[in-house]
Amino acid sequence: xxxxxxxxxxxxxxxxxKAQYKASPRAFGDKAFNNKDYYEAAYYYKQAAExxxxxxxxAIPYHADSKADKNIKSTDRAYICYQLADSYRLYENYLExxxxxxxxxxxxxxxxxxxxxxxxxVCMRANQHFDEAIxxxxxxxxxxxxxxxxxxxxxxxxxxxxxxxxxYQYPLLIEVKKMAGAYDSDGSDYAMIQRDGNRYFTSxxxxxxxxxxxxxxxxxxKDKPNDPxxxxxxxxxxxxxxxxxxxxxxxxxxxMYFTRWYKDGSKIIHGxxxxxxxxxxxxxxxxxxxxxxxxxxxxxxxxxxxxxxxLYFVSNKPGGQGGDDIWVSDxxxxxxxxxxxxxGTTINTPQDEQAPYYDAVNKRxxxxxxxxxxxxxxxxxxxxxxNNTWSEPKNLGYPMNSAKDDLYYLPDHDDSNKFYISSDRExxxxxxxxxxxxxxxxxxxxxxxxxxxxxxxxxxxxxxDSLTKQIMKSVVTDNTARYAFTVTSKRxxxxxxxxxxxxxxxxxxxxxxxxxGDTLNNPDICLQAFVVDKPIVIKNVLYDFNKATLxxxxxxxxxxxxxxxxxxxxxxxxxxxxxxxxGSDKYxxxxxxxxxxxxxxxxxxxxxxxxxIYAKGYGKSRPIAPNSLPNGKDNPExxxxxxxxEFKVLKIE
Numbered sequence: 001x002x003x004x005x006x007x008x009x010x011x012x013x014x015x016x017x018k019a020q021y022k023a024s025p026r027a028f029g030d031k032a033f034n035n036k037d038y039y040e041a042a043y044y045y046k047q048a049a050e051x052x053x054x055x056x057x058x059a060i061p062y063h064a065d066s067k068a069d070k071n072i073k074s075t076d077r078a079y080i081c082y083q084l085a086d087s088y089r090l091y092e093n094y095l096e097x098x099x100x101x102x103x104x105x106x107x108x109x110x111x112x113x114x115x116x117x118x119x120x121x122v123c124m125r126a127n128q129h130f131d132e133a134i135x136x137x138x139x140x141x142x143x144x145x146x147x148x149x150x151x152x153x154x155x156x157x158x159x160x161x162x163x164x165x166x167x168y169q170y171p172l173l174i175e176v177k178k179m180a181g182a183y184d185s186d187g188s189d190y191a192m193i194q195r196d197g198n199r200y201f202t203s204x205x206x207x208x209x210x211x212x213x214x215x216x217x218x219x220x221x222k223d224k225p226n227d228p229x230x231x232x233x234x235x236x237x238x239x240x241x242x243x244x245x246x247x248x249x250x251x252x253x254x255x256m257y258f259t260r261w262y263k264d265g266s267k268i269i270h271g272x273x274x275x276x277x278x279x280x281x282x283x284x285x286x287x288x289x290x291x292x293x294x295x296x297x298x299x300x301x302x303x304x305x306x307x308x309x310x311l312y313f314v315s316n317k318p319g320g321q322g323g324d325d326i327w328v329s330d331x332x333x334x335x336x337x338x339x340x341x342x343x344g345t346t347i348n349t350p351q352d353e354q355a356p357y358y359d360a361v362n363k364r365x366x367x368x369x370x371x372x373x374x375x376x377x378x379x380x381x382x383x384x385x386x387n388n389t390w391s392e393p394k395n396l397g398y399p400m401n402s403a404k405d406d407l408y409y410l411p412d413h414d415d416s417n418k419f420y421i422s423s424d425r426e427x428x429x430x431x432x433x434x435x436x437x438x439x440x441x442x443x444x445x446x447x448x449x450x451x452x453x454x455x456x457x458x459x460x461x462x463x464x465d466s467l468t469k470q471i472m473k474s475v476v477t478d479n480t481a482r483y484a485f486t487v488t489s490k491r492x493x494x495x496x497x498x499x500x501x502x503x504x505x506x507x508x509x510x511x512x513x514x515x516x517g518d519t520l521n522n523p524d525i526c527l528q529a530f531v532v533d534k535p536i537v538i539k540n541v542l543y544d545f546n547k548a549t550l551x552x553x554x555x556x557x558x559x560x561x562x563x564x565x566x567x568x569x570x571x572x573x574x575x576x577x578x579x580x581x582x583g584s585d586k587y588x589x590x591x592x593x594x595x596x597x598x599x600x601x602x603x604x605x606x607x608x609x610x611x612x613i614y615a616k617g618y619g620k621s622r623p624i625a626p627n628s629l630p631n632g633k634d635n636p637e638x639x640x641x642x643x644x645x646e647f648k649v650l651k652i653e
Contacts, residue, residue, distance in 0.1 A: 025051065026080065033087060035266040039429070042087035042096075048080045054103070078109035082116060089119060092377075092404065093428040098123035114146055118154055125376050128168070128403050130161040137161075156373065164375040167398035170467075170491040173439040176399045178426055182220055182228045183433045187213045190422035190431035191246045191301075191355075191408040195253055197222035200231075201433060202245035215243040217258060231256075233275050235284040246355075246408075248304045248311075253277070255335050257302040257311070260285055270298035272313055274335065291329055291337040294318065304331075305360045311337055312356040312365075322350035326367055346390040347383060354378060355407040368407040369393070377405040380421070397489065405431065443509055444484040447477055447497060450526035455481025459499045459527065466492035466508070485509075495525075496567075502527040506567045528564075532649050535576065541599065541645040548594035550602060558599055561647060562606045565613070570653045575599050576616045576646045580639035581627035585619055593617030599645060614650070 029044035054077060085100035101120035104113055121136035137154045144151060183189055185205035192201035199222075204215045207230070218228040236242060241262055248257045254277045261270040271293045273285040293299045294317035303312040311329045320327075325348040329337035342348065349371025355378075356367040363385040368378040372393060379401040381393035395401065402425035412418035417438040422431045447459045461483040462474040472493070475483050487493065493509035505527055530536065538561065542551045550558075565573070577596035579588040596615040604610050620627075625638035 029083060029087070033083060036090075036268075038087045038091040042084060042091070042093070045080055045084040045087055049084055052077055052080060054080060074107075074109075075112070077107070078104065078112050081107070081109065082113045085116070085119065089123060091429055092126075092424060094123040094126035094404075095428060098127055114144055115150060118144070118150055121154065122157055122376075125157055125161050125164070126403050128164075130165045130168075134158055134161050157376075159373045160376050163373050163395070164398070164403060166467075167375060167401075170489055171399055172397045172489045173441070173487065174399055175437045175439055176421070176423075176434050177436075179420075179433040179435050182226050188215070188430040189433045192410055192420050192422070192433055193247060193249070194410070194413045195249050200247050202247070203228070204243075204430075214241070215245045217244050217247045217256075231282055233282050233285050246301045248302045250304060250335055251306065251308040256282065257288075257304060258285075259300045259302070260287075261300075268298075270300050272299045272302050288337060291340045292327075298324075300324075301355055303356050303358060305358055307360060308335070310358070310360070312358050314354050314356065315340075321345055321348040323371075324352040324354055326353050326356050326365075343390065347393065352378070355409070357409045359411075365390070366396075366409045368405075375401045376403045378407050380406055380409060400436070407431070440486055440488045442484050443487050443493075443495075444482060446524045447481050447483065448524045448526045449502075450528045453524075453526070455479075456499060456502075456527060457481055459483075459497050459502075461485075462496040462498075463509070464494040464496055464506075466494050497525060497527055499527060501531070502529050503564050504567045530649050532651065535646040535648040538645045538647060543595055543598075546591070548591065548598045550598050554599075555602060558602055559606070562603055562608060565603070565608045572612050572614070572650045572653070573647050574614045574616050574650050575603070576618055576648075578618050578622055578642055578644050578646070579620050580642045581620045581623070582639070583620075585621075588619035589617055589621075591617070592619045595645070 025044045025047035029041045029048060032038070032041035032044060081100055081104045085097050085104060088094070088097035088100060098120065101116050101123060104110065104116040105120060110116055117136055117140040121133045121140060124130075124133035124136060137158050141151050141154050144154075178184065179189075183192075183201065185203055187204035187206065189201060189203045189205070192199055194200075199220045201218055201220075202215055203218050204213045206213050207216070216230040218230050220228050231244075233244070243261050244258050246259045249255065250257075255274050256277070257272060257274045259270060260273045261268055263269075272288050274288060275285050276283045287293055288299075292311070292313060292315070294315070297315060297317035299313055299315040299317065301314045304310070305312070309331055311331055313327055313329070314324050315327050316324050317327075320342050321344075326343045327340050328343060329340045332338050343365075347353065347365070347367070349369060351369070351371035353367055353369045353371065356365060358365050364382055365385065366380060366382045369381055370378055372379070372381060372395065374381075374395050375398060380396040382396060383393045384391045400406070400421070402423055404424045406421055406423045406425070408420075408422040410420045412420065419436045419438070421434050421436060423434055424431050425434075426432060443463075447456045447461070448454060449456055455477075457477050457479050459477045459481070460474060461477060463472045463485045464470065465472055473485055475485075477483055485493075485495075487509070494506055495509050496504065496506045498504045505525065507525065528536075538557060540557050541554045543549060543554070544551065561573075561575075565571070575596055577592040577599070579592050583591075593615065594617070596617045600610075600613050600615040603613055620642070623638075623642045624644070625641040626635050627639050627642060629635045
């Protein structure tokens with residue numbers, strides 16, 4: 001049985017057999033393993049490993065004991081190591097499994113168990129050792145000569161690792177916290193829903209009256225938040241080893257749909273049932289028809305749309321893409337399914353898909369899948385339905401997803417920024433309930449003209465992923481000259497602002513979500529207007545007296561021109577230097593040319609192609625202010641204005 005249903009831990013059977021396992025713990029482990037009781041199998045294989053001196057208590061990773069009996073066959077040692085690793089992995093205790101796969105590899109048992117390195121890499125990925133996992137998986141693919149499907153699986157796991165590394169580096173602005181109190185037990189707690197202010201969820205917590213862990217649907221009343229009560233179904237509660245979970249309700253709350261399952265030998269039988277509420281009592285479970293429950297196949301995890309017209313569910317019945325698939329049925333007025341349709345190859349993969357949630361108003365499906373590139377295990381994906389065509393599923397990222405299993409999304413009914421999920425990210429075996437809070441924020445600002453400081457309508461503002469350089473969203477400012485963008489993750493973002501007749505400006509977006517302007521003194525983002533062949537003065541470009549040597553403070557000013565040229569790769573400019581009237585024409589022409597060239601050399605050294613910028617010295621031939629007063633006396637202010645550096649756009653390619 002899949003971990004999402006969390007089969008009873010079989011503690012009673014372990015205790016009952018305790019007196020016998022010493023005789024043959026391996027045999028008991030094999031029996032449990034063949035019955036897919038992996039928790040129990042690990043228990044017995046661990047005893048066998050201790051008997052073979054394969055393990056020292058509290059030793060991780062598990063190295064072979066140097067005092068081991070040399071008469072013990074290596075094949076026995078290899079078998080126990082590998083079976084124990086597989087048992088831990090199959091009930092998703094990846095931390096323990098990693099150590100035992102390491103033992104298989106370290107003791108040179110790979111010839112007998114060539115998949116050990118692959119599963120070792122998978123466990124390392126699940127334990128968030130992504131770089132090490134990539135090394136192991138690549139090594140596996142180089143040496144493995146068996147079934148090609150495992151090479152494909154290894155390639156997908158490598159992609160998962162690389163995707164996960166980036167997700168952990170640039171997480172979503174979401175806070176995910178494990179729920180405590182009544183929602184946290186000694187078993188599994190998952191699949192929460194809300195109804196009439198009350199909450200319902202599934203738990204495999206210990207049942208005192210039955211002295212075992214069994215999955216049941218629990219309810220927590222809004223006026224008793226610390227008192228979970230297991231729901232009993234009429235005429236069904238007395239049946240042994242029947243388990244229930246993943247509830248869903250009809251719009252009027254009078255019918256509950258749920259998964260009901262039980263074990264028949266080594267096989268687990270799943271089906272979707274419903275129960276009718278009469279007064280305060282839930283009636284005897286009724287199995288839904290063959291449109292949902294195909295004979296010989298499993299159907300699980302019902303979800304009813306808010307209008308009560310459709311049932312989304314999971315099944316491995318014929319007509320799917322392989323494994324567990326998402327299906328949908330139309331419901332008649334009585335709530336019974338009249339058909340069933342597989343959601344197709346866009347949504348479903350040859351691997352497992354589970355736990356559908358469908359927002360019928362916005363036509364958005366959120367579900368979990370193992371079939372796409374993700375962080376590992378079951379990840380959340382969403383897809384949008386447009387005229388019965390599903391969009392390509394998108395991974396919802398970290399920390400919505402983790403390196404383990406993440407399922408059962410539910411938005412909070414009262415708070416649009418809150419939601420609930422189920423995950424085993426903090427457990428070695430079991431799903432827990434988590435509350436998520438969306439911390440996204442709005443990045444907004446005002447675009448103005450740098451000279452007039454008036455708002456600029458008609459500016460194209462693009463928000464660009466700094467890593468992929470892809471445009472995430474573009475808007476054009478209206479008469480308010482304002483823009484806004486919802487920031488959902490810590491991925492670095494650039495803002496590009498474009499308007500004809502203005503220099504394009506590209507700025508990094510602040511992580512805080514509040515634009516403080518592109519300079520320390522300006523609270524808004526300003527764009528600089530330009531006209532081809534019209535000079536623009538570059539203020540505060542200073543040189544040593546009678547020299548062309550740039551002062552350090554001048555380089556800071558010229559960096560702004562470098563930025564303009566980088567943000568506007570299609571423009572070519574002239575950079576010119578001018579002098580006052582003191583000195584000969586020849587001297588001033590030579591000095592101004594040298595000064596202009598010093599600026600150009602600095603700009604080229606800063607990464608601008610020399611074909612895009614041209615140095616020109618004009619000497620004292622183009623004053624913009626009188627060098628002397630009308631009375632013939634010197635005009636220091638005028639001469640200072642004439643000693644200037646300018647640039648102008650020559651052409652736009």
